[in-house]
């Protein structure tokens with residue numbers, strides 16, 4: 001390993017500490033808009049509690065979940081095998097069925113997973129319905145423009161599109177929090193996943209990042225310097241939830257078929273987002289090493305500044321995309337290029353998503369777009385938000401209208417940003433439809 005690479009490692013890892021690694025930040029919109037044209041999504045399905053699904057399918061789910069292990073050993077060797085004590089067992093106290101299932105998935109045991117749907121932006125509450133408090137759905141602090149959730153009754157009919165769109169946001173509601181052995185949680189201590197690969201294990205939200213980011217295309221020096229970069233695991237979740245979805249469809253549990261499909265789509269869409277597919281966009285390895293060296297000899301300021309800037313640009317790109325999409329939907333502006341990109345199906349193939357596409361297709365394109373996107377973000381928004389290391393971007397605390405700020409700036413810069421984001425969203429939509437095409441027929 002070279003000296004440059006060795007010096008670069010600690011900063012690379014610290015820089016991945018985005019405070020809220022939430023990718024598109026509104027997977028429900030990405031999912032609803034990209035799938036709406038597919039005939040299969042026109043179906044209506046009956047809401048079914050998780051416990052009912054598990055009680056009906058328990059024995060078969062034992063075999064299905066056990067079948068994940070050989071695939072993981074071959075395709076994701078850095079993912080530690082499931083401890084024998086966590087293997088799913090259908091037999092046992094019925095009141096603990098859900099807990100046994102969530103432990104076998106190695107997700108947060110307190111994830112609420114209620115029957116609910118998330119309203120589209122601007123959609124009114126259905127007559128007679130009451131909004132669910134966010135805490136009934138999410139384990140994560142909600143911002144001022146948080147989505148509206150509405151409870152579903154057991155057996156209530158609901159459009160498949162609403163189920164899959166609602167579920168696509170759920171992995172950001174706490175599913176992957178606290179799962180590593182150094183997170184100080186009871187479940188992290190049992191899950192056998194080792195220490196958190198990167199980020200600060202004491203910061204709750206950073207613990208989900210290794211499941212929601214995929215660093216498959218970094219320079220080889222980066223992996224030599226920081227082998228932990230190989231410990232990113234969105235493929236584990238995509239494969240697992242696709243398998244569960246296929247099983248649910250094949251056995252007549254369409255509600256859970258679409259809900260698990262939504263979970264899988266979340267991680268797939270994350271990888272189309274450049275800040276989730278490249279470790280430190282916009283900063284070359286040599287500069288990372290130089291910043292690290294300054295820190296080592298007593299000048300940590302520039303290093304801290306670089307980390308703050310990377311985080312702010314990441315969050316600015318997501319916030320702009322979310323607000324622009326929400327505004328376009330609420331105002332029925334179908335011509336908005338970001339919204340049109342999600343709905344654009346002319347580039348679709350006929351092949352379903354293959355396992356290998358996750359790295360070689362989705363994440364590779366996300367990675368390749370990272371530097372140009374970072375540059376466009378820097379040029380489009382006021383320096384305060386994307387070039388001031390003393391500022392912390394957090395629009396859940398302080399609403400920031402980035403589309404309005406972009407319109408007040410250089411039009412050419414915003415056009416370049418919109419072109420780049422449109423391409424990314426077109427990709428996210430295209431791959432999302434490919435995943436749905438791979439679901440079993442006869443659902």
Ligand SMILES: [Zn+2]
Nearest residue numbers: 022023212270
């Ligand atoms: Zn995510």
